[in-house]
Amino acid sequence: MVSRVESAAATRRALLDAAADLLDSGGPDAVTLRAVGARAGVTRGAPYRHFPDKDSLLTAVAAEALDRLADQVRDVRADPRVPPADKLNRALSSLMTVGRRQPHLYRLMFASPAGDPTAIRAAVQAADRAQDEFLAVVGDLVGAQHTRQFAALLLTSVHGITDMEVSGHLSADKWHITAEELVSTLVSMIDRQARSG
């Protein structure tokens, strides 16, 4: 902790964690640079030594979350204890779980990345990797023929289900159906389609 680069790296990490924590607990409005700095043990101006501006900091938070998601999906795919038939559901669940446990972070992950071009590139790459992992999971299940088509449909649909549930637009009163039921309906439809077509 005496080294300057170590100390700087620790501060950067603390800033990212502080921003993510504040986002989770208080929503986007709670994420002020002053609050982030205070929670990270530094003052207002310090974040500017590590990020060009606020948007870039938030985009970096999103990129890390997308990277964690990609890791989770990769782990599910590689885990031999998970039955192959469960892998897709598990992968989709890890996406929905982010939405439910960290709704504000979820919105950030699927927003258009903003800020510094470097930060944007990192977020796009992380999102790309997450999508690739999903693609691989789907590829393990269906023939190479329609892998992309089915994977894209699954990913976009489950995102839509999650997003509307998170924002409260998926009223249980009206639809009489849960997000889980929607996902499993979709999966079984695609499954049937993949076998027949």
Place this chain on the structure above:
Amino acid sequence: MVSRVESAAATRRALLDAAADLLDSGGPDAVTLRAVGARAGVTRGAPYRHFPDKDSLLTAVAAEALDRLADQVRDVRADPRVPPADKLNRALSSLMTVGRRQPHLYRLMFASPAGDPTAIRAAVQAADRAQDEFLAVVGDLVGAQHTRQFAALLLTSVHGITDMEVSGHLSADKWHITAEELVSTLVSMIDRQARSG
């Protein structure tokens, strides 16, 4: 225009239009109360005579957009010139078109409504009505049995497709498929499912 209530109503309308215009052209950051006031021909403080706070103004903008969407879907459903087989696609298209032509407005429509409880209620009601119109369109096509299930799946999925396209997360390079193709794949899958099951 001499009457006081008429003048006030005109100002309120101008404020809503100004906020929507600014949102379209410059994104959420461009929507400041000062800019809204200026575009509506009044000054900073005037909006507070018509809306409790900024969030309520934005929520009112979202509510109006949701109402327009509901109207469009209702019109498609009622229009005898539209072949029944096209009605669902037309209804879904009207949703996707909002996303493409007014991405910032689209995000606002599907965000959690904020601000004054009255404004929130209006937005929730408008969203409810839009969903009911979609439900009716789907109900015209499939038996009453799984109407809700299919309608919910269509609505959430098409929202997810639109949202990811709008935010740039649906890379054509990676997926080799357009949003339209995804929607038509989904519709034909549901169609097949409805006939068989």
Place this chain on the structure above:
DNA sequence: TTGTTCAGGTGACAATGTCATCTGAAGTGT
């Protein structure tokens, strides 16, 4: 030991949301 680099602190500034207060004209009662 001396000079350099750089993480972080500090003061300042413009923009913004919000409110209290003021003003003038539209509306109302007599």
Place this chain on the structure above:
DNA sequence: ACACTTCAGATGACATTGTCACCTGAACAA
């Protein structure tokens, strides 16, 4: 016709925020 009330909008003010220029002290290199 006149005085009184109401209220849309203007104005001044304030706290908060993102951002930057500048300063400081300690970790490094020479």
